[in-house]
Amino acid sequence: MPVPAWMESDRRLVERTLRRHLPRRGTVPATVRRAMTYSLFPGGKRLRPVLAIEACRVVGGRVADVLPAAAGIEMIHTYSLIHDDLPALDNDDLRRGRAASHRMFGEAMAILAGDALLTHAFEVMTFHPPGPGTDRRRLASIAAVARAAGVRGMIAGQVLDLEAEGRPFSYRQLVRIHGGKTGALIRAALEVGALLGGGRPAEVRALGDYGEGVGLAFQIVDDILDRVGSAEGLGKSVGKDRRDRKATFPALLGVPASRRRAARAADGAIRALAPFGRRAARLADLARFIVERAH
Amino acid sequence: MPVPAWMESDRRLVERTLRRHLPRRGTVPATVRRAMTYSLFPGGKRLRPVLAIEACRVVGGRVADVLPAAAGIEMIHTYSLIHDDLPALDNDDLRRGRAASHRMFGEAMAILAGDALLTHAFEVMTFHPPGPGTDRRRLASIAAVARAAGVRGMIAGQVLDLEAEGRPFSYRQLVRIHGGKTGALIRAALEVGALLGGGRPAEVRALGDYGEGVGLAFQIVDDILDRVGSAEGLGKSVGKDRRDRKATFPALLGVPASRRRAARAADGAIRALAPFGRRAARLADLARFIVERAH
Numbered sequence A, B: 001m002p003v004p005a006w007m008e009s010d011r012r013l014v015e016r017t018l019r020r021h022l023p024r025r026g027t028v029p030a031t032v033r034r035a036m037t038y039s040l041f042p043g044g045k046r047l048r049p050v051l052a053i054e055a056c057r058v059v060g061g062r063v064a065d066v067l068p069a070a071a072g073i074e075m076i077h078t079y080s081l082i083h084d085d086l087p088a089l090d091n092d093d094l095r096r097g098r099a100a101s102h103r104m105f106g107e108a109m110a111i112l113a114g115d116a117l118l119t120h121a122f123e124v125m126t127f128h129p130p131g132p133g134t135d136r137r138r139l140a141s142i143a144a145v146a147r148a149a150g151v152r153g154m155i156a157g158q159v160l161d162l163e164a165e166g167r168p169f170s171y172r173q174l175v176r177i178h179g180g181k182t183g184a185l186i187r188a189a190l191e192v193g194a195l196l197g198g199g200r201p202a203e204v205r206a207l208g209d210y211g212e213g214v215g216l217a218f219q220i221v222d223d224i225l226d227r228v229g230s231a232e233g234l235g236k237s238v239g240k241d242r243r244d245r246k247a248t249f250p251a252l253l254g255v256p257a258s259r260r261r262a263a264r265a266a267d268g269a270i271r272a273l274a275p276f277g278r279r280a281a282r283l284a285d286l287a288r289f290i291v292e293r294a295h
Helices: A005-021 A030-040 A047-058 A067-085 A101-105 A107-125 A134-149 A154-164 A171-196 A201-228 A249-253 A255-272 A274-292 B005-021 B030-040 B047-058 B067-085 B101-105 B107-125 B134-149 B154-164 B171-196 B201-228 B249-253 B255-272 B274-292
Strands: none
Touching: A005 A047, A005 A067, A030 A067, A030 A101, A030 A107, A030 B154, A047 A067, A047 A171, A047 A201, A047 A274, A067 A101, A067 A107, A067 A134, A067 A154, A067 A171, A067 B107, A101 A107, A107 A134, A107 B067, A107 B107, A107 B134, A107 B154, A134 A154, A134 A171, A134 B107, A134 B134, A154 A171, A154 B030, A154 B107, A171 A201, A171 A249, A201 A249, A201 A255, A201 A274, A249 A255, A255 A274, B005 B047, B005 B067, B030 B067, B030 B101, B030 B107, B047 B067, B047 B171, B047 B201, B047 B274, B067 B101, B067 B107, B067 B134, B067 B154, B067 B171, B101 B107, B107 B134, B134 B154, B134 B171, B154 B171, B171 B201, B171 B249, B201 B249, B201 B255, B201 B274, B249 B255, B255 B274
8 A cells, every 4th residue: 555645745845844944054063963864864754744734734724834843843753763772772773774873973973963853843843934823823832742742742651661671561551651652742743733724722632632543553553563574664663672572562462453453543543533524534544544554 | 259149049939930840740750750850959050040030130021921931941951961971971970969860860761851851841931921922032032042952052062072072172162162062051041031021132132142251251160160179060060080081261271361261251241231231230240250259
């Protein structure tokens, strides 16, 4: 099943936006800029920013209004991969088939490149074409992303994952780990797209709920692909040496039950789109696409 | 020479604000919250947030309007200390006379606690008592802090510092390193205080210039105190083992010439306050206080 064409076209828009919002060559030390660029390009499917853009469209917003935030979210996702791969954390030498940042640039530079991407993301998110009410929405979007990426979201997931490693884990823990590590930022991408597109609070919530379901389905499928050894690089994958000690759905439930759990999460995501009718057809397709990958 | 009384009273205000804006116990994983708290408390003199508060007063603003940003800036300063101390960077076992975060909680948790403080800072900076025009000022203050903490400011300083280690360095490099590592965030603290206090652009710039001078004086004095072995913990200090390989003013110019350089930076800072007259008396005193410490 090929990637939907609209995703591919939005992905190209994301690439251009990321390049536009990187600090210019010569304005910052060359090494750290190289390390930031190395991890940002080529990226994967750019799932998070693509979802933010589509959420903006679903509520009838202008795509230009969401692009800086979409780029910021992808920078935050990328920083999390760099820090995740560090020797003290997942100790992965490879990322998307290439040397991980710390293998390429050394550990110190990888830490700083991650810090730089995280910090720069927030600067980029303050950019916005001026217009009535946009400042308030922009602040709300920064708060949503910081919350999702922070100690109540992504970092909570990392910490719980770290603490669960090599120990028995429950279904509840697993959902919390994945909800934090992957779910929170994906949810925020949808919310921010809806917010900056001028969506009403109920629309922001509904798209956030879709994001939560899709994020869970996505993570389960990624774990399945990782396990059956055909990861296509849509997202994170854990090094072979650590795989079996990690808390994953296939490790807990086995592959067939994990597939069913992913399908159920995708169904939930699609149901959350009901208020939008046909306008949300692409997002519904995407939820189906994610689950299909696991077969 | 004792710390000025107003600084001590503002410092207590900063402590309360930091506690108020930390994530509640039970809402986040306990270990990472403990690591965040461990590095935040007890802090040093809270120079950056105290300067932000005083800048707000100088332009006639309400202190309440600047408190969240002041807390955010201190969280960012604290994250930078945690990551600086990591084995891959300065490899310091001690920070303010206690075990560094990575010695206390392990390297993985120290990396995550730093990431968490940086991310949380931006969430906190979005908080603001509503009022006319405050959204725009808040966005500008977030942009200023992200820029100062990022790859054009603090991280640039870290990278240059890392690359200069153990090599001959020039006066110009030294100024760029310190300007990045310390100067940029101190300048931003003053600018943000002025911005959120409703200051006019010329006032924001003048206070920023003061910050740049004070930041430089502060860093030179810190290096002198570190060298003569009486660091009082106002800021960063580098482990004995690394000290001699680090790019510092006393290493390049010797102690007496470094004292003169610090005094000149403080004089420049005081001159930048001219437009404010008596309203800026405290800031002028502070610049003098910083230089006195080196004697």
